[in-house]
Amino acid sequence: MSANTDPDAAIWIRRHAPQWRTLAAESAAASRRSRATVDEALHTLSAYRALSRHLASAREILPGSVLATTLAQTSAALHAAVNRSPRLTRARWIGLVRDDIPAAAASVRALALWIAVLLVASACAGWWLINTYPELVSLIASPAMIDGVEHGHLWTYQVLNLAPPALLSARIFSNNVVVTLGAFCFGILFGLGAFYMIAINGLMLGGLLAFTHQHGLGLGLLKFTLAHGPVELSVMCLAAAAGTALGDAVIRPGEGGRAESLRRRAAELGPLLVACALLLLGSGLIEGFISPHPGISIPVRLAVGLSYWTLMMLWLSGRLIPRARPRGESQCADPSGATL
Amino acid sequence: MAEEELNVRGLTGVDLTLRIAGPGTRSYAFLIDWQIRLLGALAWLLVALLLRRLPPLSRAPIAHDVMLAGWILALLTYFLYHPVIEVAMRGRTPGKIKAGARIVTLEGATPGVGALLMRNLFRLIDCLPLLYLVGLASCMVTARRVRLGDLAAGTLLVIDESAAGESLVRLGEQMQHTGLSAEALQLIHDLLDRWELLAGAQRIRLARELLAKLDPQAGAGRAGPDGTALRERLEALLVRQHRS
Numbered sequence: 001m002s003a004n005t006d007p008d009a010a011i012w013i014r015r016h017a018p019q020w021r022t023l024a025a026e027s028a029a030a031s032r033r034s035r036a037t038v039d040e041a042l043h044t045l046s047a048y049r050a051l052s053r054h055l056a057s058a059r060e061i062l063p064g065s066v067l068a069t070t071l072a073q074t075s076a077a078l079h080a081a082v083n084r085s086p087r088l089t090r091a092r093w094i095g096l097v098r099d100d101i102p103a104a105a106a107s108v109r110a111l112a113l114w115i116a117v118l119l120v121a122s123a124c125a126g127w128w129l130i131n132t133y134p135e136l137v138s139l140i141a142s143p144a145m146i147d148g149v150e151h152g153h154l155w156t157y158q159v160l161n162l163a164p165p166a167l168l169s170a171r172i173f174s175n176n177v178v179v180t181l182g183a184f185c186f187g188i189l190f191g192l193g194a195f196y197m198i199a200i201n202g203l204m205l206g207g208l209l210a211f212t213h214q215h216g217l218g219l220g221l222l223k224f225t226l227a228h229g230p231v232e233l234s235v236m237c238l239a240a241a242a243g244t245a246l247g248d249a250v251i252r253p254g255e256g257g258r259a260e261s262l263r264r265r266a267a268e269l270g271p272l273l274v275a276c277a278l279l280l281l282g283s284g285l286i287e288g289f290i291s292p293h294p295g296i297s298i299p300v301r302l303a304v305g306l307s308y309w310t311l312m313m314l315w316l317s318g319r320l321i322p323r324a325r326p327r328g329e330s331q332c333a334d335p336s337g338a339t340l
Numbered sequence: 341m342a343e344e345e346l347n348v349r350g351l352t353g354v355d356l357t358l359r360i361a362g363p364g365t366r367s368y369a370f371l372i373d374w375q376i377r378l379l380g381a382l383a384w385l386l387v388a389l390l391l392r393r394l395p396p397l398s399r400a401p402i403a404h405d406v407m408l409a410g411w412i413l414a415l416l417t418y419f420l421y422h423p424v425i426e427v428a429m430r431g432r433t434p435g436k437i438k439a440g441a442r443i444v445t446l447e448g449a450t451p452g453v454g455a456l457l458m459r460n461l462f463r464l465i466d467c468l469p470l471l472y473l474v475g476l477a478s479c480m481v482t483a484r485r486v487r488l489g490d491l492a493a494g495t496l497l498v499i500d501e502s503a504a505g506e507s508l509v510r511l512g513e514q515m516q517h518t519g520l521s522a523e524a525l526q527l528i529h530d531l532l533d534r535w536e537l538l539a540g541a542q543r544i545r546l547a548r549e550l551l552a553k554l555d556p557q558a559g560a561g562r563a564g565p566d567g568t569a570l571r572e573r574l575e576a577l578l579v580r581q582h583r584s
Contacts, residue, residue: 013512013515013516014516016512017512017513017515017516018512018516020508020509020512021509021512021513023505023508024505024506024508024509025505027502027505028502028505031502034430048351048352049352052350052351052352052353052354053352055354056354065523066511066523066525066526067511067515070504070507070508070511071508072356072357073501073504073507073508074501074504074505074508075350075354075356076356076357076358076448076501076504077500077501077502077504077505079348079350079351079356079448079449080442080444080448080449080450081450082351083351083445083447083448083449083450084430084449084450084452085450085451085452085453085454088453167408170412178464181461181464182464184461185461185462185464185465186464186465188462188465188488188492246492259491262491262492263446263491263492263493263494266458266492266493266494267454267455267458267494270454270457270458273461
């Protein structure tokens with residue numbers, strides 16, 4: 001123990017130790033850097049290769065030694081610094097909006113339709129429930145809401161007009177985002193979380209429509225929701241469909257196992273959540289600025305609602321921003337020069 | 341059975357090993373981050389309160405807006421702390437740095453923005469029903485000690501080895517000039533690093549045994565009541581060997 005008994009190891013250490021200061025400095029610099037020039041990147045890669053060589057040699061000459069462990073730790077730190085995703089460039093943003101989001105939406109299209117059916121069915125059940133047992137409205141509405149409707153006032157206009165439209169939009173947006181993200185995240189519970197959130201929201205929607213209809217305010221509520229409702233409800237269905245797809249990945253994992261299946265599905269569906277958040281931002285603005293405005297007529301609201309919904313559908317189906325054809329794809333040249 | 345290490349294949353084909361951080365490290369990091377974001381949020385409210393009480397503002401119509409802005413900034417600080425800081429610091433937060441941990445992907449790489457946002461999104465479930473019980477339970481039952489957010493994002497928390505470079509330089513310099521083996525050097529460093537944590541009798545015994553083997557001609561000598569003399573001799577041994 002008192003001295004290095006292996007002369008080969010001592011020679012190897014004397015030869016390579018002077019480089020470790022440079023390699024360690026390069027490792028630290030690479031971890032700190034947020035962007036690198038080509039020269040810097042090449043320099044870092046060269047350091048990575050050198051460290052790997054030293055690590056492999058140390059494991060061979062001094063297996064299980066402290067030196068081998070320290071070299072492995074330094075290599076691991078540099079490995080993380082070298083292996084990182086590229087920055088979010090303009091091209092990546094375009095790719096996300098034009099390709100990734102429509103692809104993610106297409107992968108949950110059938111599920112989204114089923115979720116929409118569930119929402120409608122729950123809404124019908126809510127309507128029937130409150131129509132048959134009006135006293136049950138206290139389960140889905142606050143006493144202030146019930147009192148207001150019974151006196152002929154919709155809570156939407158009473159409460160919302162107290163706050164400035166911008167603040168109202170922000171509040172509505174944040175609330176909707178939480179509900180939407182919740183529908184996605186709770187889908188991990190074998191899809192039951194998403195199912196529950198859609199069923200409850202549908203039940204409340206139908207119940208409130210029935211309750212307001214009973215007091216002659218059904219049209220007023222419909223008028224209020226006409227401009228923002230279509231996109232808001234569609235986004236909720238999309239998020240719940242994505243959540244159900246996550247649950248499906250857990251239930252039927254395939255070859256890679258549950259964790260791998262969940263990770264892959266979540267990565268595929270992530271872009272859809274970005275779309276949901278952006279759509280809800282627009283929806284929140286409409287709900288804050290247009291929906292509570294009593295002067296805006298039903299046809300205008302309908303036009304706004306339908307236009308926004310159509311825009312959403314075009315985007316999610318990939319028709320809004322068509323993919324640019326790579327050069328030479330449309331014209332397949334043959335040796336004779338003829339275009340096929 | 342919990343795994344202690346994550347083995348990944350390096351770009352050059354050499355295997356690398358990362359030590360997985362356990363629930364203790366996670367909780368420690370989270371507590372520090374929680375204090376920072378809470379203090380940050382309270383700081384915004386305090387600033388808004390003080391601004392509102394300033395004579396020019398106290399009677400102005402925007403006094404209410406100042407307080408509202410304070411609340412909004414406080415909520416944003418509290419709720420967006422983790423996603424924003426983790427993205428900005430590429431998988432680290434002040435709490436994680438203090439706890440000596442960082443987030444990596446299953447390939448040992450620095451996670452991208454999408455993965456970091458995804459793992460933060462699932463805090464909605466991990467924080468349930470209170471005090472991150474779901475996340476903590478998940479850390480305790482999963483092999484790689486990950487919470488649900490990490491499972492979905494394909495990330496995990498590992499011990500941050502970025503300080504290993506300094507150890508490498510120190511070890512390299514000493515090994516280059518000393519007659520001591522790497523193991524002997526490491527034993528001295530380990531003992532000196534843990535000196536304050538060890539009980540008095542225990543560190544004296546270890547130091548004596550080490551000195552008797554490394555420097556038999558000098559002998560163990562007097563230890564003193566807290567072993568300070570032995571510690572100084574171990575430090576001198578490193579320096580002497582280094583100079584020689």
